[in-house]
Amino acid sequence: MQTVLVNDKKLYEFKSEDPITQDKRVDEPVQMYGTLTFIESTDAQAYYTKIITTVKGADVIYAKIDLTSNSHHWSDDRVQPDIILGQTILGDSNAIPFP
16 A cells, blocks of 8 residues: 555645655554645546555555545635545454554
């Protein structure tokens, strides 16, 4: 999963990002998290599709991958929540002991 996330990320330009971070602890699974905001919505769809078609359930203990749209104007006082366009969940959230 890490290879797909990092290598394919290099193909796109982003409006902003919360970098993909790895949390490695002794005797625990590696946890990864982050957010990428794409300039082009087609790039976001391509990246999401690559991840969900390449990464298999056996490759991860638990993963939640969201494709969201947050193209509303933040200056608007009627800000609405992000719209989930696609969501893929692999594994079981109970398999990892979250702090």
